[in-house]
Amino acid sequence: MTLLEKDKNYIWHPFTPLEVEEDPIVIESAQGVYLYTADGKKIIDAVSSWWVNLHGHSNPVIAKAISEQAGKLEHVIFAGFTHEPAITLAENLLSVLPKNQSKIFFSDDGSTAVEVGLKMAMQYWHNRGITTKTKIVALEGAYHGDTFGAMSVGARDVFNLAFNRYLFNVDFIDFPNNQNEEKILSDFRKLVSREDVAAFIFEPLVQGAAGMRMYSPQILDQLISIAKEYDVICIADEVFTGFGRTGRFFACDYLKNAPDIFALSKGITGGSLPLGATSCSSKIALAFQSSESSRTLYHGHSYTANPIACAAANASFKLLISKECKSAIETINKSLENFKANLSGFSVIKDVRVCGTILAIELMTNDTSSYYNPIRKKIYSHFLSKGILVRPLGNVIYIVPPYVISEKELQSIQTEIVQFLNGLVRRG
Numbered sequence: 546m547t548l549l550e551k552d553k554n555y556i557w558h559p560f561t562p563l564e565v566e567e568d569p570i571v572i573e574s575a576q577g578v579y580l581y582t583a584d585g586k587k588i589i590d591a592v593s594s595w596w597v598n599l600h601g602h603s604n605p606v607i608a609k610a611i612s613e614q615a616g617k618l619e620h621v622i623f624a625g626f627t628h629e630p631a632i633t634l635a636e637n638l639l640s641v642l643p644k645n646q647s648k649i650f651f652s653d654d655g656s657t658a659v660e661v662g663l664k665m666a667m668q669y670w671h672n673r674g675i676t677t678k679t680k681i682v683a684l685e686g687a688y689h690g691d692t693f694g695a696m697s698v699g700a701r702d703v704f705n706l707a708f709n710r711y712l713f714n715v716d717f718i719d720f721p722n723n724q725n726e727e728k729i730l731s732d733f734r735k736l737v738s739r740e741d742v743a744a745f746i747f748e749p750l751v752q753g754a755a756g757m758r759m760y761s762p763q764i765l766d767q768l769i770s771i772a773k774e775y776d777v778i779c780i781a782d783e784v785f786t787g788f789g790r791t792g793r794f795f796a797c798d799y800l801k802n803a804p805d806i807f808a809l810s811k812g813i814t815g816g817s818l819p820l821g822a823t824s825c826s827s828k829i830a831l832a833f834q835s836s837e838s839s840r841t842l843y844h845g846h847s848y849t850a851n852p853i854a855c856a857a858a859n860a861s862f863k864l865l866i867s868k869e870c871k872s873a874i875e876t877i878n879k880s881l882e883n884f885k886a887n888l889s890g891f892s893v894i895k896d897v898r899v900c901g902t903i904l905a906i907e908l909m910t911n912d913t914s915s916y917y918n919p920i921r922k923k924i925y926s927h928f929l930s931k932g933i934l935v936r937p938l939g940n941v942i943y944i945v946p947p948y949v950i951s952e953k954e955l956q957s958i959q960t961e962i963v964q965f966l967n968g969l970v971r972r973g
């Protein structure tokens with residue numbers, strides 16, 4: 546059997562129907578921004594392999610840290626034991642998180658980082674003996690992951706239709722779009738003033754999976770400020786926006802008000818190994834500060850704070866805070882802003898959005914803007930045939946490149962996008 550035949554026989558791929566027309570592409574190696582296929586082609590990874598890769602593939606600094614750690618301490622149970630890579634990582638994260646953050650809880654991925662954040666918020670009220678705070682508020686269109694708690698606080702759609710009746714109730718407020726801000730603020734105030742809201746969870750500034758939808762730090766600051774008035778725990782899901790994606794270290798660095806809890810993952814290891822982290826403020830931690838088992842957060846994973854993953858995250862952190870990386874992020878942002886300005890003449894474009902290193906182009910189509918928009922497949926195959934990996938969210942083409950991408954490589958992607966748009970215009 547060939548590799549592809551074996552893949553077809555044995556493997557179930559994520560977010561992919563079990564019966565598909567197109568074979569997956571076998572990747573043999575990857576370097577920098579390029580993926581190399583088994584049949585000798587190279588593909589530029591314009592989406593950082595699901596938004597995780599920051600410093601390029603097979604980054605030598607991260608690879609070295611992984612290899613050294615693997616030969617020294619690959620893993621140890623994290624209850625009753627601890628190790629330097631986890632302690633250093635916690636220290637690193639707390640050095641860049643808002644000053645109110647005081648503890649780091651490790652897990653495995655974005656979904657579990659969100660689950661832990663929700664559980665911390667819920668048990669915070671339980672530990673304080675307050676039984677009336679039971680509701681969670683989220684933003685319409687949200688994506689927080691695929692485990693049950695994360696699905697519950699996310700948009701209800703085909704992704705979770707089969708599980709809908711098992712999800713807990715959540716109140717969703719409208720997504721801010723510049724025209725509805727007064728209404729959102731008054732709706733939100735009405736909701737939280739009932740005093741039964743335990744927590745408010747949001748993707749700060751950019752809703753990734755919803756189609757790279759962007760909103761202003763001002764409205765989020767106002768929402769958090771109202772939440773604080775009514776003692777509602779604010780959970781920032783920075784799984785996608787963290788680690789420089791929005792131009793600053795965290796999206797919440799654009800805010801005046803600091804959230805109580807942060808969920809982190811994706812870029813945390815520079816895209817090399819799975820790892821999640823949830824941080825909380827001293828106010829949250831204080832409600833758990835006890836030796837009583839009834840006040841303990843009974844949550845953990847076999848691989849909690851895996852030393853190799855933590856070492857990779859520390860190496861990625863060092864790269865991330867370097868001058869070179871900061872200026873690379875600025876250069877990408879400038880290039881994307883310029884590109885955005887050049888796209889203003891296209892009638893096939895409904896909207897162009899840029900935030901930090903994220904560019905989204907929403908196309909005008911006869912169908913509504915959604916993940917299922919049929920244009921998605923066409924765009925995906927078109928760009929792959931040009932050696933570029935983009936994975937449109939319906940009619941939204943976006944790029945989220947690794948920070949090591951060169952100006953020339955970025956230009957080549959932009960040129961292909963313009964040619965694709967010209968093709969659409971000609972076809973009318």
Ligand SMILES: *Cc1c(COP(=O)(O)O)cnc(C)c1O
Nearest residue numbers: 654655656688689690753784785
């Ligand atoms: C990807 C993502 C998640 C889920 O992370 P996984 O590692 O895929 O479980 C959660 N929240 C946001 C905002 C994400 O973009």
